[in-house]
Every structure is written in structure tokens, then in C-alpha cells.
Amino acid sequence: MSDREYPLYTIKNNCVDCYKCVRRCPVKAIKIEDGSAQIVPDLCIACGTCYRVCPAKAKQPRNDLTRAKHLIESGKDVYVSLAPSWIAEFDGLPAEKMIASLRRLGFRGVGETAAGAEEVSAHIACLLGEKESGLLISTACPAVVEYVRKYLPEMTPHLTPLSSPLLAHCRMLKDKLGKDIEVVFVGPCIAKKLEADAHPELLSLSLSFGDIRQWFREAGIFPEEIRTSVYDKFVMTKAEEGTAYPIEGGMIETVKPYTAARNAYMMQVSGIQNIKRELAGLKAENFDRPVFIECLACHGGCVAGPCMSNRSAGFDKRLNILKNSNFSDRAGKRELQADISLQYGEKAVKDKEFGEAEIKRALAVIGKYGVEDELNCGGCGYDTCRNFARAMLSGKAEPEMCVSNMKQQAQRKANALLRCIPSPIVIADSRLNIIEYNDKFAETFWSEAEHGEIYERNDLRGADLRDFIDFTNLFSASLDLEQDIRREHVRFGDRLFDVVVFNIDKKQIVGGIIQDVTKMEMKKERIAEKAKDVIRKNLATVQQIACTLGEHMAETEILLRSIAEDYAGGESESSVEKPIKSYEDDK
Ligand code: SF4
Ligand code: SF4
Ligand code: SF4
Structure with a gap:
């Protein structure tokens, strides 16, 4: 039977993989296939629940x-x-x-x-x-x-x-x-x-x-x-x-x-x-x-x-x-008019049996290694993790349907990313409490003398971000304006930082990448000084050559000066915020 011959079918392109139909189908007659939720006619009872609940109108009656x-x-x-x-x-x-x-x-x-x-x-x-x-x-x-x-x-x-x-x-x-x-x-x-x-x-x-x-x-x-x-x-x-x-x-x-x-x-x-x-x-x-x-x-x-x-x-x-409805005298007194007898035979759906070892292997795929990992949250559409494992073994479900496993995987990936980025990173909530951070952040902003009594370096989650940096106004502005913000050369103590604050969840969560550019700036300043020195020492010569070669060399000098300024530059821009999108006002 083709998809559209059965009384209900799925418009594959509309399906957004939310699994709502799987959760609500009373007999779990839906399998996830090719990224969409397909009805299995042999299991379905045509109750229409999936049609009612699908938010994307992907389930339709024939x-x-x-x-x-x-x-x-x-x-x-x-x-x-x-x-x-x-x-x-x-x-x-x-x-x-x-x-x-x-x-x-x-x-x-x-x-x-x-x-x-x-x-x-x-x-x-x-x-x-x-x-x-x-x-x-x-x-x-x-x-x-x-x-x-x-x-x-x-x-x-x-x-x-x-x-x-x-x-x-x-x-x-x-x-x-x-x-x-x-x-x-x-x-x-x-x-x-x-x-x-x-x-x-x-x-x-x-x-x-x-x-x-x-x-x-x-x-x-x-x-x-x-x-x-x-x-x-x-x-x-x-x-x-x-x-x-x-x-x-x-x-x-x-x-x-x-x-x-x-x-x-x-x-x-x-x-x-x-x-x-x-x-x-x-x-x-x-x-x-x-x-x-x-x-x-x-x-x-x-x-x-x-x-x-x-x-x-x-x-x-x-x-x-x-x-x-009209309950007349005829109610309860009707004569039989037609032969409407009909016998119903069994059509029993036989669930495939799986051994404990198979179920455990399937559970391991979704990160459930022991009973304590089996949350039985129902997020996948099945009432227990074991039933979900059985559905996976029957080809009806895919590991991606396990919300808790996906969340843990996402967390692991995020943590790995945080770890491997060499700059300090911090993620905070709307009250500017730290949700996540990397070692570099703690290394850069946590100090034994200043924070040792209040916060442990190994666990800053829940700590107030304002206790560690004084440019949290950028985080607040990003939350308020729902925009990403970049500011260069933010001075904090004796160091300079380039800061990018980005929205993760509108009005709720922001993240910041805080790059220490102090050494880079010092290097630039030294190069600029050297360039100026060269210019000073050779000025007379340059002037002589300029006299000889005319305007062209004068332009060369201007160019040299401009390079020197560029290397030394940045101070003039340091107070200018650069919105990544269309940030206009740093509140
Ligand atoms: S409820 Fe609709 S959109 Fe969600 S998985 Fe089912 S068919 Fe797809
Ligand atoms: S019609 Fe009912 S039994 Fe069939 S797939 Fe939809 S919810 Fe499940
Ligand atoms: S209750 Fe009525 S409308 Fe609902 S499935 Fe049964 S016969 Fe159809």
C-alpha cells in the first residue's frame, strides 16, 4: 500500500521532526524514517490523533x-x-x-x-x-x-x-x-x-x-x-x-x-x-x-x-x-429491519521480542548505561527508555529522538568547544550569573587574593559575572538590545581586551569571548616606535631625496607615517563600539 492509499499520510516536507505525533499516538504506530514521521498502516487504528496534534499540518487524511x-x-x-x-x-x-x-x-x-x-x-x-x-x-x-x-x-x-x-x-x-x-x-x-x-x-x-x-x-x-x-x-x-x-x-x-x-x-x-x-x-x-x-x-x-x-x-x-434527538414512542420498540450481523476476527499485532542484551546495547547508544540513567521522561514519545530502546530495535525510532541524550551530547560538544578555544569565554544568564565558562576565563579573571574566599576557581557556575570583570555593561546591552556587540581595546586593570558579546537565547542568555590583546598592542607600539625612529633618523635623507625626486617621495613619506600611525593606532578607536549587526546604543 502506498503512502497515500491509507486513510492518513504524512506530507514529508512539512514534518518538522517534533515527535508530537509519536508522543500522542496511543498505539505507537509511527516510525521515524528519512527524517519524517511515517504512519505504519499495520499498526495504525486511524484514530486521527496525529492529525489533530501535528503543529505543522504534516499529517493529513487521504x-x-x-x-x-x-x-x-x-x-x-x-x-x-x-x-x-x-x-x-x-x-x-x-x-x-x-x-x-x-x-x-x-x-x-x-x-x-x-x-x-x-x-x-x-x-x-x-x-x-x-x-x-x-x-x-x-x-x-x-x-x-x-x-x-x-x-x-x-x-x-x-x-x-x-x-x-x-x-x-x-x-x-x-x-x-x-x-x-x-x-x-x-x-x-x-x-x-x-x-x-x-x-x-x-x-x-x-x-x-x-x-x-x-x-x-x-x-x-x-x-x-x-x-x-x-x-x-x-x-x-x-x-x-x-x-x-x-x-x-x-x-x-x-x-x-x-x-x-x-x-x-x-x-x-x-x-x-x-x-x-x-x-x-x-x-x-x-x-x-x-x-x-x-x-x-x-x-x-x-x-x-x-x-x-x-x-x-x-x-x-x-x-x-x-x-x-427525539425520544418518541418508537424508542425501545423498533422492529429489526435488516441483517446487519458482522463477525470480527483477530488482527493481533505481534510485538517482536528482544533479549536483555539487545535492549542494553540499544540503551547504551542513547547514553543509558545503568538504571540510574533511564530517566523515563517520555520526551521521545515512549513512556520508558526501555520501550524506546525496543522501538529503536524495531526500526521505528532513531537515537536522535532521545531528548536527554541529545542534550547531553550538545553539552559535551559545547564543553569541548569551550575547552579548545584559547581565549577566555563566559556564558551568563539575564541576571549576569555565570552559566558556563572555560579554563582560560578562570585563569585570566579569577585570583586567589580577590575571589578565593567566595568562589572556587574550579566552579564559577552561578557566580556573579560582575565580581570578575567590570565591562558587564556590554553583556547587559546585548541582552537588552538582542544584538551581538563587539568592542575593541577594553581596558581592564593594566590589560586590554577585544570583547565580542553574542546573544544565545534572546533576553535570557549571552556569551562573551574576551581576547587579551595587551601583548599584541605592546608589540604594535614597539613596531610603531621603531618605524618613527627610522623616519626620524632618515628624515633628512628622505627630504633630500624628496627634493630630488619631487612629490612622489613626499607621498612615500606620508605613506610611511600613515603605516606608523596605523601600528600605533587603535587608541583613537578604543572607545568606539562596533556593532556586529546594527547596534546603535550601548546602554
Ligand atoms: S507532529 Fe507533525 S511535524 Fe511533528 S513529527 Fe509528527 S508529523 Fe512531523
Ligand atoms: S491515526 Fe492514530 S493510531 Fe494511526 S498513527 Fe495517527 S495517532 Fe497513531
Ligand atoms: S469516536 Fe466517532 S469520530 Fe471518533 S473515531 Fe470513533 S467513530 Fe470516528
């Missing part, structure tokens, strides 16, 4: 919009199965206008997925009525079904042997309108693309609300303004209590009214991590009555699905859904 347009253009009768969460997405839009807008796109008609939900609830009630005890896990959410089949295979036999509300609705539409019709789902879910891929005979495509908004825009359709007609009604009957499905607990509310379900305990849980925690280790044989568990991958339910414009499951959204 775009099925073009295929949907082609389907319409093919002249087939294409119907929409509209998710009940549309009420929360298109807040305040009357159903007729939504239907009219979709029909204007070319769809033959629009049905409510919630009608399939009502069918599912009736079947669940029957199943619960037939049981004296045992466990049924809902199969309304395809991401949960995928999760259970892949990661909780021992729970797979407890998956309710029914198709999802969407597939049930597709079957009902086909039963009613003909086997040849095509059905396209429109909703907030990425996992529904898995259902379309697995059951093309029932569901042709799955589009998101975002896709539909885009299609409306491209077609110049404004749903709020569209004119409606008597034909703008949901096909088959209008759904009632089934419209409560997209909120957590909504499914249970629709099963409860059935007499057959009275004996059952019903509970709900949402969010894959919560489902993992609640279902793992559950002992169905301990239940003395039938237990039904409604599981939804998105926290709060489909109203918080990954393709909702607003992904919160706040009270306002839930209220909106509840207001639209």
Missing part, C-alpha cells in the same frame, strides 16, 4: 474528494449518509438547507447515519436479551474495533457481532433504494475511511465535513442562503433517538428503552487511552449479568471527531445534539 466528484460525474445514483454530528458542525443550519446543498452538488439524496444507529440499537437490545451474562463491546466506532482487534485480541470475541451504524445504514439504503446505488459518508471521522476500504460493496467513500465545506465553496454553494424545495427531505424516515449517538453515552440511551436490555449493565468510555486502561484485563466470566460497554475513540464522542472544525466536546455541542 483526500477522497476527487473520487467523490468522479462518482457523481459517472452518472450513478450517489446518496449521502450524513453523520448526526452535522448538527454540531453546521450549527443552526436547517436540515432542508443542508440536504438542498448536498443535492446541489449532485447527490441523488441524503439519508441519516442515525437511522442505521437506531437499527444497531435494536439489534444490541436483542443480543443483550438473549444473554444471561457476559460482555459485549460496542462496534459503532471503527477506530475502537481496529484497536481491539489489533491490541486486545483476547477481547475480540466480545465485540458485538454487528456492523457499525454507518454500514448498517448503507445496507438499509441499498435494501430500499437498490443494490446499484453508491453511498458516500459525510462526517467528522477518519476511521470511516477504513470501513469504506474494507466494505466497498456497501460504502463507496468517506468524506469529512471539511471536504464538503471545500466542495460547497468550489461550487459556489452557500448553505445558509440556498433555496429549498419539498424534495429536500431525508430519504427513508427521519431519524429520531439515533441522533444521540455522537455524544458519549448517547448510544446507551437508545438501547436502554428496550425491555430486552433491562437486565444488562451498561457503561461507556471514550478515548483510546481510557479504553486501553478499562478493557485490558477485564474478566467477562466474572459478570453475573450481561454487560454492554459503549466505546468511542474520541474523547466525548464523535462530536469531538478529528474532522470537526471545532474538536471540543463542550456542553454547548452536546446540548445541540440532545435537543435534536
Whole structure:
């Protein structure tokens, strides 16, 4: 399967290697490859979490919009199965206008997925009525079904042997309108693309609300303004209590009214991590009555699905859904209409086992040589260093993902650089406390007599920089102005320094390279003196020659003088700061 055939993919060039998707993926179905975070379809459950959290929009759902347009253009009768969460997405839009807008796109008609939900609830009630005890896990959410089949295979036999509300609705539409019709789902879910891929005979495509908004825009359709007609009604009957499905607990509310379900305990849980925690280790044989568990991958339910414009499951959204749900006399009394039975087999993901020696070798690569080095900080996306080591051994992770190791490596490199630079270097924070320095700095500015009682020469970190040099105004100015500053010939005691102060972290950290140029200056002065002496001694001769050779030699003298001045020079510039960038004011 190519990258873009799976319901989600990574736009490699957008990926900034932040590993946020790795950290948040509940099943660690992402591997780092060629510098970007790739989804591993065999491990993925299509929950859409990575799509939600990626700050660079590098994770995207497969775009099925073009295929949907082609389907319409093919002249087939294409119907929409509209998710009940549309009420929360298109807040305040009357159903007729939504239907009219979709029909204007070319769809033959629009049905409510919630009608399939009502069918599912009736079947669940029957199943619960037939049981004296045992466990049924809902199969309304395809991401949960995928999760259970892949990661909780021992729970797979407890998956309710029914198709999802969407597939049930597709079957009902086909039963009613003909086997040849095509059905396209429109909703907030990425996992529904898995259902379309697995059951093309029932569901042709799955589009998101975002896709539909885009299609409306491209077609110049404004749903709020569209004119409606008597034909703008949901096909088959209008759904009632089934419209409560997209909120957590909504499914249970629709099963409860059935007499057959009275004996059952019903509970709900949402969010894959919560489902993992609640279902793992559950002992169905301990239940003395039938237990039904409604599981939804998105926290709060489909109203918080990954393709909702607003992904919160706040009270306002839930209220909106509840207001639209109609628990009429038919709730709890519906007859079974269609055969929606579906068996789910295991798809267990088998983790490769690694020996202790292999794990230790992998840990050593990231600088973890003993238990005390294993910080288990989670920065890499894995909850323990050992799990990260296993991921490296499986080819899913790279050593660079270990933040603590990278930090230590960076520190080691910085220290090595500091050591090998022959000039004094110091790094200070915004309060001018020393963060780092090299031996040359201590050698140059630390003195037993002056600092011995307060600071140890071997550890000046945390010391006040002002106790060692008196030109810290350059450091303060660099911090304030967020600019690098260079000043030549700074006098400190009987020595001269060329100082470069550079920003490391804006307003927070500055570094300074302080080059002792005293000897160099003395050398220059001596050369200048000698040059002047030569000039003095030979002046008469030069003048004579100048008389002879005229202006040309006079220029030579000027040149000689200028060289001498250059060597002696610098004093006149010593008070001039030279901004490296555009420093204007030394505060
Ligand atoms: S979240 Fe994942 S896909 Fe997005 S930029 Fe970060 S590493 Fe790349
Ligand atoms: S869709 Fe879910 S399971 Fe798949 S990679 Fe993204 S976060 Fe992981
Ligand atoms: S909770 Fe709803 S939106 Fe979220 S994955 Fe499941 S079916 Fe899709």
C-alpha cells in the first residue's frame, strides 16, 4: 500500500521532526524514517490523533474528494449518509438547507447515519436479551474495533457481532433504494475511511465535513442562503433517538428503552487511552449479568471527531445534539429491519521480542548505561527508555529522538568547544550569573587574593559575572538590545581586551569571548616606535631625496607615517563600539 492509499499520510516536507505525533499516538504506530514521521498502516487504528496534534499540518487524511466528484460525474445514483454530528458542525443550519446543498452538488439524496444507529440499537437490545451474562463491546466506532482487534485480541470475541451504524445504514439504503446505488459518508471521522476500504460493496467513500465545506465553496454553494424545495427531505424516515449517538453515552440511551436490555449493565468510555486502561484485563466470566460497554475513540464522542472544525466536546455541542434527538414512542420498540450481523476476527499485532542484551546495547547508544540513567521522561514519545530502546530495535525510532541524550551530547560538544578555544569565554544568564565558562576565563579573571574566599576557581557556575570583570555593561546591552556587540581595546586593570558579546537565547542568555590583546598592542607600539625612529633618523635623507625626486617621495613619506600611525593606532578607536549587526546604543 502506498503512502497515500491509507486513510492518513504524512506530507514529508512539512514534518518538522517534533515527535508530537509519536508522543500522542496511543498505539505507537509511527516510525521515524528519512527524517519524517511515517504512519505504519499495520499498526495504525486511524484514530486521527496525529492529525489533530501535528503543529505543522504534516499529517493529513487521504483526500477522497476527487473520487467523490468522479462518482457523481459517472452518472450513478450517489446518496449521502450524513453523520448526526452535522448538527454540531453546521450549527443552526436547517436540515432542508443542508440536504438542498448536498443535492446541489449532485447527490441523488441524503439519508441519516442515525437511522442505521437506531437499527444497531435494536439489534444490541436483542443480543443483550438473549444473554444471561457476559460482555459485549460496542462496534459503532471503527477506530475502537481496529484497536481491539489489533491490541486486545483476547477481547475480540466480545465485540458485538454487528456492523457499525454507518454500514448498517448503507445496507438499509441499498435494501430500499437498490443494490446499484453508491453511498458516500459525510462526517467528522477518519476511521470511516477504513470501513469504506474494507466494505466497498456497501460504502463507496468517506468524506469529512471539511471536504464538503471545500466542495460547497468550489461550487459556489452557500448553505445558509440556498433555496429549498419539498424534495429536500431525508430519504427513508427521519431519524429520531439515533441522533444521540455522537455524544458519549448517547448510544446507551437508545438501547436502554428496550425491555430486552433491562437486565444488562451498561457503561461507556471514550478515548483510546481510557479504553486501553478499562478493557485490558477485564474478566467477562466474572459478570453475573450481561454487560454492554459503549466505546468511542474520541474523547466525548464523535462530536469531538478529528474532522470537526471545532474538536471540543463542550456542553454547548452536546446540548445541540440532545435537543435534536427525539425520544418518541418508537424508542425501545423498533422492529429489526435488516441483517446487519458482522463477525470480527483477530488482527493481533505481534510485538517482536528482544533479549536483555539487545535492549542494553540499544540503551547504551542513547547514553543509558545503568538504571540510574533511564530517566523515563517520555520526551521521545515512549513512556520508558526501555520501550524506546525496543522501538529503536524495531526500526521505528532513531537515537536522535532521545531528548536527554541529545542534550547531553550538545553539552559535551559545547564543553569541548569551550575547552579548545584559547581565549577566555563566559556564558551568563539575564541576571549576569555565570552559566558556563572555560579554563582560560578562570585563569585570566579569577585570583586567589580577590575571589578565593567566595568562589572556587574550579566552579564559577552561578557566580556573579560582575565580581570578575567590570565591562558587564556590554553583556547587559546585548541582552537588552538582542544584538551581538563587539568592542575593541577594553581596558581592564593594566590589560586590554577585544570583547565580542553574542546573544544565545534572546533576553535570557549571552556569551562573551574576551581576547587579551595587551601583548599584541605592546608589540604594535614597539613596531610603531621603531618605524618613527627610522623616519626620524632618515628624515633628512628622505627630504633630500624628496627634493630630488619631487612629490612622489613626499607621498612615500606620508605613506610611511600613515603605516606608523596605523601600528600605533587603535587608541583613537578604543572607545568606539562596533556593532556586529546594527547596534546603535550601548546602554
Ligand atoms: S507532529 Fe509528527 S508529523 Fe507533525 S511535524 Fe511533528 S513529527 Fe512531523
Ligand atoms: S491515526 Fe492514530 S493510531 Fe494511526 S498513527 Fe495517527 S495517532 Fe497513531
Ligand atoms: S469516536 Fe466517532 S469520530 Fe471518533 S473515531 Fe470513533 S467513530 Fe470516528
